[in-house]
Amino acid sequence: MQSRLPILVFALVMAAIPFVPSMPPFWIVLLDNIGLAALVAMGLVLLTGVGGLTSFGQAAFVGFGAYTTAVLTTSYGLSPWLTLPLSLVVSGLFAVLLGLITVRLSGHYLPLGTLAWGLGLFYLFSKLEFLGRNDGVSAIPPLSIGTFKMLSPGSIYYAIWVAVLVSALLTMNLLDSRTGRAIRALRRGHVAAEAFGVHTPRAKLLVFIHAAVLAGLSGWLYAHLQRAVTPTPFGAHAGIEYLFIAVVGGAGYVWGGVLGAAIVVILKEVLQSYLPLILPGSGQVETIVFGIMLVALLQLAPGGVWPWLMAFFPERTGGRKPDTSLKLETRPRLPGQGSVLLQVEKARKQFGGVVAVNNVSFDVQAREIVALIGPNGAGKSTTFNLITGVLSATSGSISVLGRKVDRAPPQEIVKLGISRTFQHVKLVPDMTVLENVAIGAHLRGQSGPLASMLRLDRADEAKLLAEAARQIERVGLAEQMHQLAGSLSLGQQRIVEIARALCVDPLLLLLDEPAAGLRHMEKQQLAKLLRDLRDGGMSVLLVEHDMGFVMNLADRIVVLDFGTKIAEGTPATIKTNPEVIKAYLGVAA
Amino acid sequence: MNTTIMLFLLQDGITNGAIYALLGLALVLVFAVTRVILIPQGEFVTYGALTYASLASGQMPGTAKLALAMGIVACAFDLFVARKALHARLVLRSFFANIVLPAIVLAVTLYFAAQKPPVAVCIALSLVIVAMIGLYLYRIAFQPLAHTSVLVLLIASVGVHLALQGLGLLFFGAEGQRGPAVLSGAFTAGSLRFTGQSLTVYGITIAFIVGLWLFFGLTLYGKALRATAVNRLGARLAGIRTTLSGQIAFLLASVIGALSGIMIVPITTLYYDSGFLIGLKGFVAAIIGGLVSYPLTAGAALVVGIVEAFSSFYASNYKEVIVFMLLIPVLLLRSLAAPAVEEEKD
Numbered sequence: 001m002q003s004r005l006p007i008l009v010f011a012l013v014m015a016a017i018p019f020v021p022s023m024p025p026f027w028i029v030l031l032d033n034i035g036l037a038a039l040v041a042m043g044l045v046l047l048t049g050v051g052g053l054t055s056f057g058q059a060a061f062v063g064f065g066a067y068t069t070a071v072l073t074t075s076y077g078l079s080p081w082l083t084l085p086l087s088l089v090v091s092g093l094f095a096v097l098l099g100l101i102t103v104r105l106s107g108h109y110l111p112l113g114t115l116a117w118g119l120g121l122f123y124l125f126s127k128l129e130f131l132g133r134n135d136g137v138s139a140i141p142p143l144s145i146g147t148f149k150m151l152s153p154g155s156i157y158y159a160i161w162v163a164v165l166v167s168a169l170l171t172m173n174l175l176d177s178r179t180g181r182a183i184r185a186l187r188r189g190h191v192a193a194e195a196f197g198v199h200t201p202r203a204k205l206l207v208f209i210h211a212a213v214l215a216g217l218s219g220w221l222y223a224h225l226q227r228a229v230t231p232t233p234f235g236a237h238a239g240i241e242y243l244f245i246a247v248v249g250g251a252g253y254v255w256g257g258v259l260g261a262a263i264v265v266i267l268k269e270v271l272q273s274y275l276p277l278i279l280p281g282s283g284q285v286e287t288i289v290f291g292i293m294l295v296a297l298l299q300l301a302p303g304g305v306w307p308w309l310m311a312f313f314p315e316r317t318g319g320r321k322p323d324t325s326l327k328l329e330t331r332p333r334l335p336g337q338g339s340v341l342l343q344v345e346k347a348r349k350q351f352g353g354v355v356a357v358n359n360v361s362f363d364v365q366a367r368e369i370v371a372l373i374g375p376n377g378a379g380k381s382t383t384f385n386l387i388t389g390v391l392s393a394t395s396g397s398i399s400v401l402g403r404k405v406d407r408a409p410p411q412e413i414v415k416l417g418i419s420r421t422f423q424h425v426k427l428v429p430d431m432t433v434l435e436n437v438a439i440g441a442h443l444r445g446q447s448g449p450l451a452s453m454l455r456l457d458r459a460d461e462a463k464l465l466a467e468a469a470r471q472i473e474r475v476g477l478a479e480q481m482h483q484l485a486g487s488l489s490l491g492q493q494r495i496v497e498i499a500r501a502l503c504v505d506p507l508l509l510l511l512d513e514p515a516a517g518l519r520h521m522e523k524q525q526l527a528k529l530l531r532d533l534r535d536g537g538m539s540v541l542l543v544e545h546d547m548g549f550v551m552n553l554a555d556r557i558v559v560l561d562f563g564t565k566i567a568e569g570t571p572a573t574i575k576t577n578p579e580v581i582k583a584y585l586g587v588a589a
Numbered sequence: 590m591n592t593t594i595m596l597f598l599l600q601d602g603i604t605n606g607a608i609y610a611l612l613g614l615a616l617v618l619v620f621a622v623t624r625v626i627l628i629p630q631g632e633f634v635t636y637g638a639l640t641y642a643s644l645a646s647g648q649m650p651g652t653a654k655l656a657l658a659m660g661i662v663a664c665a666f667d668l669f670v671a672r673k674a675l676h677a678r679l680v681l682r683s684f685f686a687n688i689v690l691p692a693i694v695l696a697v698t699l700y701f702a703a704q705k706p707p708v709a710v711c712i713a714l715s716l717v718i719v720a721m722i723g724l725y726l727y728r729i730a731f732q733p734l735a736h737t738s739v740l741v742l743l744i745a746s747v748g749v750h751l752a753l754q755g756l757g758l759l760f761f762g763a764e765g766q767r768g769p770a771v772l773s774g775a776f777t778a779g780s781l782r783f784t785g786q787s788l789t790v791y792g793i794t795i796a797f798i799v800g801l802w803l804f805f806g807l808t809l810y811g812k813a814l815r816a817t818a819v820n821r822l823g824a825r826l827a828g829i830r831t832t833l834s835g836q837i838a839f840l841l842a843s844v845i846g847a848l849s850g851i852m853i854v855p856i857t858t859l860y861y862d863s864g865f866l867i868g869l870k871g872f873v874a875a876i877i878g879g880l881v882s883y884p885l886t887a888g889a890a891l892v893v894g895i896v897e898a899f900s901s902f903y904a905s906n907y908k909e910v911i912v913f914m915l916l917i918p919v920l921l922l923r924s925l926a927a928p929a930v931e932e933e934k935d
Contacts, residue, residue: 054740101917111743112626112876113916119869120913127906236869244744251740288759291752295730298745302737 007169014161018154029153032225034258034265035160039218041245041257042164042171043211048243049251050175051207052187053103054111056239057118061212063125063234064091065219070137070229071130080143080224084217091216092209099208104201118239126231136230143224156225163221164258167214170453171254174210177452177461178445181435183207185428191390192426194410196419196504197443206449215242248297250304252430259306267293321481322434322465324473328444331417331505333537339366341508341539342387342418346396349382349563356382358563359396364508369530369540371550374560375583380543381423383560384510387541388420389413400508415443417507421497421514423543429486433477433496436485438468440503471499476525491517495526502533509533511542515549527553551575559583596781598898604787604856606894607794608849612871613886614801615842617878621818622838624739625731628746631868632753633846635861637719638854639761640847642768644711649702651760652718653695659725660687666728687728691721708769716847723843727835735835750865757861765858771851790852797845798887810837870897870912877919 018028040058048054068090069083078086102113126134143150143159150156174180182203185193190200223229232238241264249260271286301308342364349357357379364370372380385391387398389410397406400416419440427436441464447457472481475495480488485496494514501509511530515523523546530540530553544550550557551571559567559574561583567574574580612630619627636652643650664687671679698714706714730749734742772785805811816824817834825831846868853859853867874893878886893912900911 048740054743109876111740112872115869116873116876116913116916120910120916123907123909123913127910240747244747247740247744285755285759287755288752291748291750291755294748294751295745298737298741298748299733302734302741 007165011165014165015158018157025152025154028157030265030269032153032157032160034261035157035164036218036222036225037242037245037261037265038164038258039167039221040215040242041249041261042167042254043214044242044246045249045251045254045257046171046175046183047207047211048246049253049256050187051183051204053204053207054243055114055208055211056111056236056243057098057114057121058211058215058242059234059236059238060118060121061091061095061215062219062222062238063121063231064094064212065216066223066229066234067125067131067137067219068216069220069223070140073141074137074139075130080141080220084220087220088213088216091212091219095209095212096205099205099212103204103208115236115239119236122231122235125234131231132229134231136228138228140223140227140229142227150224153225156221160221160225163217167217168254168258171210171214173455174449174453175254177449177457178438178442178447178464179203179206179449179452181431181439182442184431184435185439188426188428191410192422193439195388195390195414195422196439196500197411197414198439199411210449244294248294248304250306250308253304253306253310256304256306259309260304263305322469323462324466324470326463326466328441328463328467328505331507333507340364341366341368341401342541343399343402344383344387344396345398347383347386347393347398348395349379349386349391350394355563357386357393357560360560360563360565361396362558362565362568364539364541366507366539367534367537368555369534369542369553371554371557372541372543372560373545373547373550373557377562378560379563380560381512382563384420384512384543387413387510388418414504417504418510419501419504419506419508420510421494421501421512423512425490425493425497427485427493427496427500429484431485432482433472433485433488433499434465434468434481436496437472437499437503438464440471440500441467444503444505467503468499471502472496474502475499475529489517491519491522494518495522498526498529506538508539508541511540511544513543513545515544515546523549594902598902599895600781600783600787602895602898603891604790604894605897606891607790608853608867608890609871609874609893610887610890611794611797611845611849612868613874613878613890614798614883615845616868616871616875617883617886618801618814619838619842620875622814623727623731623735623742623835625742625746626739627842628743628750628865628868629726629753630842630846630871631864631866632750632757633719633723633843633864634850634853634867635757635761635859635864636722636753636850637715637847638768638850638859639757639766639861640718641711641715641851642766642854642859643761644698644702644706644714645708645769646766647702647705649699650715650718651756652722653691653698653714655756655760656718656721656725657688657691657695659722659729660691663687663725663728666733687725694718694721708771711768712771712851715851716844719847720840720844723839723846724836726843727839731839732832732835735831754862754865757864761861763861765860765863766854767858768851768854770855786852786855793848793852797848798883801841801883814838866909870894873912873916876916 017023017031040062044055044058065087068087069080072078072083072086073080098117102110105113125131131137143156150159175184182193182198185198186200186203193200245260245264246257248263249258250256268286268290271289275286275289340363344363345361346359347357348355348359360383372383374380382391386393389405389408389412393406397404399405400418405413405416444467445460445464447460451457469481472478475498477492477495477499480492485493488496494517498511498514515526518526527549534540554571557569557571557574558565559580566579566583567577612634616627616630619625640650640652664683667683667687668675668680694717698718701710701714726749730745731742734745770786772789775782775784805815813824813829814834814837816827816829817831821831850859870893871890874886874890877889893915896915897908897912901908904911
C-alpha cells in the first residue's frame with residue numbers, strides 16, 4: 001500500500017493556504033474551482049482511466065447534484081445538509097438509469113452515447129419550468145454550521161477541499177481492494193475477469209455510479225458556492241472539459257485528476273487575464289490558445305502530466321510480502337480416482353458455416369492429467385471456451401460433477417471449481433503480479449465496494465493476498481511478486497496465469513499452452529508442479545504443442561483434428577496411432 | 590395536421606437529413622481510418638459556409654490566411670521530423686505542398702475578393718481553402734498522435750475544435766451570415782415547392798454517397814483506406830502509408846464539411862459556432878450507423894432530419910432534447926444486441 005505521508009503533507013499545505021498573510025482572495029476562488037473540478041475529474045479517472053469507460057456526460061451529473069439542492073433549498077426550504085445526501089442519491093439514481101443503458105456499449109459507442117445524453121440533459125435543464133429554464137435558480141442559501149454561514153469563497157474552501165481529500169482517499173481505498181482489482185481488470189477486456197467470477201456489467205455500473213456521485217457532490221458544493229445555478233456550466237462543453245482535465249492530469253491516477261484540474265483551471269485563468277494584454281481587442285483568443293496548448297500538451301505527454309512528473313521521483317521498490325499464514329477456506333477434494341469430474345458429450349460449435357468443434361466427447365476424471373492435442377485449428381481453444389462458458393455450444397452437453405453447464409456463464413462455471421489460463425496471456429500489465437494473481441481469488445472474498453472504501457475489508461483482503469502470495473511461491477515466482485505483470489517475460493506471464501488460476505482453489509485446471517515460451521528447466525518444473533497438483537487431488541486438462549512435455553506428463557491424451565476427435569488413449573497408444581501420425585505428418589508413406 | 594404541413598415538414602427534414610448524412614459519412618470515414626472522432630467536423634461546415642458567404646459579399650475571408658499559417662507550421666513539422674535526413678526533394682515537396690500552394694490560393698483569393706466573384710469561383714475557392722486546412726490539421730494535430738489511444742485522439746479533437754471555433758469568431762465575427770443560393774429558381778409539384786437549392790442538396794448528397802461507394806470499391810486508394818481502417822499495422826506491413834490514408838480521410842472530411850456548409854448557408858443563417866450542433870447531429874446519425882456502416886448512417890441521418898423537423902413544429906422548445914434523446918432507444922437496441930465476445934483494446 002502506498003505511503004500516506006505525502007497525502008498528509010498535501011492536506012496540511014492545503015489547510016494552511018488560507019492563513020498565508022496577504023493571500024489574494026482571488027487565489028482562494030481559483031482553489032475552490034480547482035477542488036470542484038478535481039472531484040468530477042477524480043470520478044472520471046476511475047471511470048475512464050482505470051475502468052476504460054469514457055464519459056462526456058459528467059457535467060450532467062454535476063447538474064443533477066446542483067439542481068437537486070437548488071430546488072429543494074429554495075422551493076421547499078430544506079437545509080443544505082439535508083440535501084447533500086439527496087443530491088448524491090439523485091445523481092446516483094440517474095447514473096443507474098443511464099448506466100444500465102450505456103455501460104454495456106463497447107468501445108466508441110460509449111463516449112458518443114454519453115455525449116448525446118449529456119447534451120439532451122443540458123437542453124432539458126434549460127427548458128424545464130421548475131428548474132427555472134435558462135435563468136436557473138437563484139438565492140440558494142449558503143452552507144452553515146450553527147450560526148456560521150459559509151458566505152465567502154474562503155469559508156467554503158474547507159468544505160470543498162475536505163470533500164476532495166475524503167473522496168480521494170475513498171477512491172484510492174476502493175482501487176486497492178478486491179473490487180478495485182475487478183475494476184482495474186475491466187480495461188483489458190471482460191473475458192479474463194469473468195473467468196474468475198467478476199460480474200463485469202455490475203463492476204462497470206459501480207464505477208459509473210461512483211463517478212456520478214462524485215460529480216453530484218461537486219454540483220452540490222458548486223450550488224452553495226455560487227448560490228445560483230444556471231444550465232450553462234452543465235452543458236456539453238463542460239462535460240468535454242472535465243474529460244480533458246482527467247486526460248491532461250493523467251487519466252489513470254487519482255491525483256492526476258487533481259493535478260489536471262489545477263493545470264486546466266489555472267491555465268484558463270491566466271489566459272483570460274493576460275492574453276488581452278498581449279493581444280488586445282480580439283475576442284476569443286484565449287479559447288484558441290487553450291485549444292492549441294491542449295493539443296501540444298497531448299503531443300508532448302500523451303499519458304498525462306502526473307505520470308510524467310512521477311517519473312522524476314525514484315520508484316518505490318517492492319511492497320510488503322503478505323502474511324502467508326492466513327488461510328482461506330478450501331473446497332472439499334474429490335475422493336480417489338475413478339469419479340468423473342468433467343463430461344463433454346457430443347459438443348458442437350459452429351461459427352456460421354464453419355464447424356470448429358464437431359460432436360466431440362471425452363471426460364476428465366478426478367486426479368487425472370488429460371492432454372488435448374491436435375494440429376493448429378483443430379478446435380482445442382474453442383473446446384476450452386465451451387467448457388468455461390465463454391462460448392456456448394451449438395449442440396451437445398457439458399457437465400461438471402453431473403451438473404449440466406451448457407448455458408452457464410463463465411462466472412458460474414468458475415464457482416464449480418473450474419479455472420483456466422489463456423492461450424494469449426490476459427493479465428493486467430500495469431498491475432503487480434500479486435494483484436493479478438489475487439484476481440483469481442475474487443470469489444473467495446466477500447467485501448463489497450463500500451467496505452473497501454471504508455477499509456473494513458482488511459481482514460478479508462489480507463487472506464486473499466496471502467492466498468495469492470502462496471500460489472505465486474508455489475509456481476516459483478516469489479521474486480517477481482511485486483513487479484508489474486507487463487514487465488515479465490511471456491513465459492513467466494503464463495506461469496502467473498497458472499498461479500491466478502490456482503487461486504480459485506480449482507478441482508479442474510484448464511491450461512491453454514502453458515509450456516509455450518518456457519525454457520527446458522522451466523518446463524520440467526512446470527511438469528513437476530502439475531504432477532504435485534494432481535497428487536494433491538486436482539485434475540488438469542491441458543492444450544499443448546510440445547509433444548515431449550505432453551507424453552511425459554499426461555495420463556490420457558485426446559486428439560482433435562479439424563474439430564473432430566480422432567483418437568483417445570494413453571501416451572503410448574497415441575504415439576503409435578496411425579490416424580494421429582497422419583494428422584500430424586500428413587499421409588503416411 | 591394536414592397533408593401539406595406534413596409534406597412540407599418531411600421535405601424540410603429530408604433536406605436537413607441529407608446534410609447530416611454527408612457529415613455522418615465523413616465522421617465514419619475519418620473514424621474508421623484514423624480512429625479520430627472528428628468533433629471539428631462542424632468547424633469545416635462553418636468555415637466552408639462563411640468563407641463562401643464572405644467571398645460572395647466581397648469580403649476577404651480570414652481562412653485563406655489561416656491555411657497559409659497552418660501550412661507553414663505543417664512544413665516546420667515535416668522538416669523537424671526529417672531533420673536527421675533532409676533531402677532536397679523532401680524539403681521541396683513539403684515546401685511546395687505546405688507553403689507555395691496556400692500562398693497561391695491566398696493570392697487568388699485576394700484578387701477575387703475585391704470584385705465579388707461569381708458563385709462558382711466562390712465555391713471553388715472555399716472548397717480549396719477548407720480542404721487545405723483539413724489536410725494541414727491532420728499533419729499538425731493528429732499525425733503526431735496517430736499511435737495513441739482513441740481517448741487521447743478524442744481530447745485532441747476537442748482541443749482542435751475549441752481553437753478552430755475561436756478562430757472562426759476572429760475571422761467572421763459574432764454576426765451570422767447568409768450566402769447566395771447555389772442554384773436559384775424553383776418549381777412546384779402539387780402542393781410542394783422545390784427550390785433549386787434543396788434539389789442541389791439532394792443531388793450532391795446522392796452524388797457523394799455514390800462517389801464514396803465507387804471510391805472505396807474500385808480505386809486503389811479507396812481500398813488502401815479500407816485496409817487501414819480494418820488493421821493499421823497490417824496495412825503498413827502491406828506497404829500502405831497510413832499517413833497518406835489519414836491525409837486522404839481528412840481531405841475528404843473537410844471537403845464534405847465545407848460543401849455541406851455551402852449548401853446550408855443559403856437556407857439558414859450560420860454563425861461562427863453553428864457548426865458544432867450541426868456536426869453533432871451528423872454524429873447522432875453516425876452513432877446510429879455504428880460508426881461503420883455508410884448506408885445505415887445515411888438512413889439514420891434522414892430520420893434525424895425528419896424527427897428534427899417534426900419536433901421543431903410540435904415542440905420547438907424540446908427540439909434538441911428530442912433529437913439527442915433519440916439516441917437512447919438506439920443505444921438500448923445496441924446494448925441488447927451486444928457482441929458475444931469482445932476483444933480487448935487499448
